[in-house]
Amino acid sequence: MAMTLYDLCGRDERLRFSPYCWRVRMALTHKGLEFTSVAWRFLDKKALAFADYDKVPVLCDGDQVVTDSFEIMRYLDKAYPEAPVLGEGVSYQRVLLFKYFVERSVNPALFRIIAMDLFAAVHPDDRSYFRDTREARFGCTLEEFHQPEQGKQQLKQALAPVRDLLRESTFLDGDAPSGSDYLLFGSMMWAHVVSTQAVVEPGDPVEEWFKRMLNVHNGAASNALTVRDI
Amino acid sequence: MAMTLYDLCGRDERLRFSPYCWRVRMALTHKGLEFTSVAWRFLDKKALAFADYDKVPVLCDGDQVVTDSFEIMRYLDKAYPEAPVLGEGVSYQRVLLFKYFVERSVNPALFRIIAMDLFAAVHPDDRSYFRDTREARFGCTLEEFHQPEQGKQQLKQALAPVRDLLRESTFLDGDAPSGSDYLLFGSMMWAHVVSTQAVVEPGDPVEEWFKRMLNVHNGAASNALTVRDI
Incomplete structure (x- = not known):
């Protein structure tokens, strides 16, 4: 089912x-x-x-x-233990740490880049809820929080270790994508769907990896509707 | 042997x-x-x-x-495959990413905190070599690079995901320390041995973990000579 x-x-x-x-x-x-x-x-x-x-x-x-x-x-x-995404034991611990890395270091940087794009992407009826909850979290207005250049610098620095790894690996988890890849990819899709901003520089190994990720599993994510299509 | x-x-x-x-x-x-x-x-x-x-x-x-x-x-x-420290496959990939995290995000922050302490700790005959190579790398003098408060802020931010993990795990790699723990611990020992500065705030889960790490394997690291002992 x-x-x-x-x-x-x-x-x-x-x-x-x-x-x-x-x-x-x-x-x-x-x-x-x-x-x-x-x-x-x-x-x-x-x-x-x-x-x-x-x-x-x-x-x-x-x-x-x-x-x-x-x-x-x-x-x-x-x-569904076949084809694990997180794994167990030490492997699980290590991807749990990476989850926190994505949520603590990557997502806040991305939010700085796409705050107003996100606001425009949410349903009109949801916008005051979105604004109120996020402004309470950030302690400033969405407009003040939206600092794309600062966010890009922050993201560039946060992703330095990821970039190093992608210089020697096709995917974060090795020759094929797995849990670590999906965690970071989810966050990159957030920006990709709502924003026309390039969050990383052209030629960045993270950009190349993102394109590869769009194509995995028969291009499962490549057909996602983005704001560019509406 | x-x-x-x-x-x-x-x-x-x-x-x-x-x-x-x-x-x-x-x-x-x-x-x-x-x-x-x-x-x-x-x-x-x-x-x-x-x-x-x-x-x-x-x-x-x-x-x-x-x-x-x-x-x-x-x-x-x-x-010596018994008691692996890095592991293999996905587990290895994930600790390789953590190695880059330690080297790209943790070590530079620590260096800002302890630059002059390090300089004082190296052998007098090595000091001009140390100064020349590091100043060439940083593009400024050691004295200018040494910014403990800035380094502590940078470290606090970089370690946010580690702190999250340590709120639910005794060691980074789970119930017992392994490769991830040793990678971060090595860097923390760098500061511990040469500096009297507290690099993280008292009560920080990273501080508690560091104390636990000093005691593992029969306190192997706890007897290390530090600048406080000379």
């Missing part, structure tokens, strides 16, 4: 940009698991009441309801 | 502060391998001619001569 993934959408229902949903989509695709996605918006809290949760992604797999993107990846590894 | 590790020393021959040598020492100890260390100084290039290399650590294991700290760790995993 196909699974159901509740996935954030924007002003166009086909616009899917959540970094957390993208990492799950890629993990599902990695394992060859079919899923139906349900477009969800920030204020649709009621639609998630069944999960006792108020954010996406939420995955329904038969009777199982799993919340939180990393928990979903972990669940998928346990329920 | 015991191995030989060429290890950087400072103004006191017992002062051992190289982050790259420390990670190897910890890997050897992790595997229960005995080794003799040979004190080496920056200008002792001739002493390493046999290895066709000009830096430490250099490990001699019978006929095998291995250079570069990470290559040594890798060699140890291949030659």
Whole structure:
């Protein structure tokens, strides 16, 4: 039976940009698991009441309801152990550290670059919710937070270790993509879908890797609708 | 037969502060391998001619001569596969990324904090070599580069993902220390040995982890001579 993934959408229902949903989509695709996605918006809290949760992604797999993107990846590894994405033991610990790296060092830099693009991409009815929650988190207005050049510098510095690794590896996890790749790729898709800004410089190994990632699993992510298509 | 590790020393021959040598020492100890260390100084290039290399650590294991700290760790995993430190496959890829993180994001921040302490710790005969090579790398004088407060801010930010992980794990690699722990610990020992500065705030999970690390493997690192002991 196909699974159901509740996935954030924007002003166009086909616009899917959540970094957390993208990492799950890629993990599902990695394992060859079919899923139906349900477009969800920030204020649709009621639609998630069944999960006792108020954010996406939420995955329904038969009777199982799993919340939180990393928990979903972990669940998928346990329920469908073939082609692990996170792995176990030391391998799992190391990708858990990388998850924190993506969330603590990469995502804040990306947010600086795309804050106003994100605001424009969310559904008009969701915009005041988006503005209020983010401004409370940042302690300043979205307009003040939006500093693309500063964000690009911050991102360039944060990604230095990733760039080093990609000079000797095709994917972060080796010859084929796996959990680490999906975690970073999810965040890069966030920017790719909502913004026309190049977040890294042309020729950057991260840019080359991102293009390779768009093509893996039969180009699963390459057909994603972006703001350039609307 | 015991191995030989060429290890950087400072103004006191017992002062051992190289982050790259420390990670190897910890890997050897992790595997229960005995080794003799040979004190080496920056200008002792001739002493390493046999290895066709000009830096430490250099490990001699019978006929095998291995250079570069990470290559040594890798060699140890291949030659003594019990109790791996780096691991293989995806696990290896993930710790390789962490190595780059330590070298690109942690070490430069630490250097800002301890630049002048390091200068004082190296042997007087090595100081002009140390100054010249580092000033050429940084494009400014050691005195200008030495910005402890800036370095501490930089370190605090870089270590955010590590701090998150240590809130839920005893060691970076899980319930017991392994390669990731030794890579970061080597760098923290660099500061611990040469400087009286607290590089992280008291109560920081990284500080607590560092204390635990001093005690692992029968306190192997806890007896290291520091500048406070001379």
